[in-house]
Amino acid sequence: xxxxxxxxxxxxxxxxxxxxxxxxxxxxxxxxxxxxxxxxxxxxxxxxxxxxxxxxxxxxxxxxxxxxxxxxxxxxxxxxxxxxxxxxxxxxxxxxxxxxxxxxxxxxxxxxxxxxxxxxxxxxxxxxxxxxxxxxxxxxxxxxxxxxxx
Amino acid sequence: xxxxxxxxxxxxxxxxxxxxxxxxxxxxxxxxxxxxxxxxxxxxxxxxxxxxxxxxxxxxxxxxxxxxxxxxxxxxxxxxxxxxxxxxxxxxxxxxxxxxxxxxxxxxxxxxxxxxxxxxxxxxxxxxxxxxxxxxxxxxxxxxxxxxxx
DNA sequence: TTTCATAAGTTCTGTTTTAGAACTGACAAG
DNA sequence: CTTGTCAGTTCTAAAACAGAACTTATGAAA
Numbered sequence: 001x002x003x004x005x006x007x008x009x010x011x012x013x014x015x016x017x018x019x020x021x022x023x024x025x026x027x028x029x030x031x032x033x034x035x036x037x038x039x040x041x042x043x044x045x046x047x048x049x050x051x052x053x054x055x056x057x058x059x060x061x062x063x064x065x066x067x068x069x070x071x072x073x074x075x076x077x078x079x080x081x082x083x084x085x086x087x088x089x090x091x092x093x094x095x096x097x098x099x100x101x102x103x104x105x106x107x108x109x110x111x112x113x114x115x116x117x118x119x120x121x122x123x124x125x126x127x128x129x130x131x132x133x134x135x136x137x138x139x140x141x142x143x144x145x146x147x148x149x150x
Numbered sequence: 151x152x153x154x155x156x157x158x159x160x161x162x163x164x165x166x167x168x169x170x171x172x173x174x175x176x177x178x179x180x181x182x183x184x185x186x187x188x189x190x191x192x193x194x195x196x197x198x199x200x201x202x203x204x205x206x207x208x209x210x211x212x213x214x215x216x217x218x219x220x221x222x223x224x225x226x227x228x229x230x231x232x233x234x235x236x237x238x239x240x241x242x243x244x245x246x247x248x249x250x251x252x253x254x255x256x257x258x259x260x261x262x263x264x265x266x267x268x269x270x271x272x273x274x275x276x277x278x279x280x281x282x283x284x285x286x287x288x289x290x291x292x293x294x295x296x297x298x299x300x
Numbered sequence: 301t302t303t304c305a306t307a308a309g310t311t312c313t314g315t316t317t318t319a320g321a322a323c324t325g326a327c328a329a330g
Numbered sequence: 331c332t333t334g335t336c337a338g339t340t341c342t343a344a345a346a347c348a349g350a351a352c353t354t355a356t357g358a359a360a
Binding site: 001003006007010011012013014015016017018019020021022023024026027030033046047048082085087088089090091092093094095096097098099100101102103104105110112113115116117118119120122123124125126127128129130131132133134135137138139140141142143 | 151153156157160161162163164165166167168169170171172173174176177180183196197198232235237238239240241242243244245246247248249250251252253254255260262263265266267268269270272273274275276277278279280281282283284285287288289290291292293
């Protein structure tokens with residue numbers, strides 16, 4: 001199965017991964033959340049090749065995750081800003097961070113990456129909660145996906 | 151930068167993506183959450199090549215995301231079960247699902263994938279909430295990551 | 301007692317993707 | 331008129347992936 005075929009599957013995870021499922025895409029988006037907007041800044045911060053960065057930014061712009069905005073006229077220069085669908089990726093970034101902090105910090109050599117929730121002013125531990133009862137969600141408590149597997 | 155070098159970065163997202171950042175890994179894990187445990191079942195359900203599946207299962211076992219368990223002696227047969235670190239990936243799977251449901255369902259042709267929270271018995275909309283004030287977390291309300299970018 | 305079926309891989313060949321470095325084009329400043 | 335900035339594009343070699351066939355161990359069927 002080719003990558004682009006994934007995007008046509010009747011499964012939202014497969015469709016998500018057809019866009020996000022590679023080594024670089026979510027790192028580019030992470031840096032966008034930290035304020036990076038310009039080609040050369042992404043490139044220097046990430047160490048990604050210019051070729052791939054160009055490809056990924058185009059793809060993400062096409063999918064309306066980034067918006068390409070002209071910020072200068074002569075010469076014409078563009079920057080990339082998170083669009084709505086891009087901003088909506090924040091929970092995924094946050095949960096990847098939390099998982100990495102907990103499960104890939106073998107010797108506690110890495111200080112945990114912390115985030116502040118500005119409205120309440122505290123360092124927050126992001127939790128996944130049920131919209132109906134408010135309890136934290138755990139894999140064991142969930143009914144299996146009702147989805148086509150194949 | 152090579153893939154394995156990502157895992158050595160001082161950033162939990164980079165470390166997470168050094169394991170999860172490809173087309174297949176999270177799909178394999180999704181199917182594991184749906185109850186799949188055996189090589190051939192993963193292979194048939196996903197349409198992944200046997201070579202890649204073998205490689206990914208080994209990698210994930212090495213990283214203690216799966217546990218390889220012998221379920222038969224003659225001939226020796228093994229199955230793959232989610233270990234603790236694997237079960238902890240559930241929020242990521244759930245948020246990828248939610249994002250795909252909302253943002254990659256252009257013509258509403260795909261019925262949303264729904265999950266039931268067994269303790270309360272309702273179909274739940276998983277929400278990311280602050281551990282301190284209980285409010286839902288949004289990108290705009292968060293203080294920028296305090297992390298090494300490069 | 302060959303033959304088929306099952307399960308979990310491994311091997312092979314050809315195609316695609318990626319890494320790394322150099323190059324381009326439009327302009328500005330010294 | 332040389333150097334620097336920014337946003338890319340082009341090139342080549344290396345790595346990863348797709349698709350199909352093959353292997354190994356066993357039990358059941360013809």
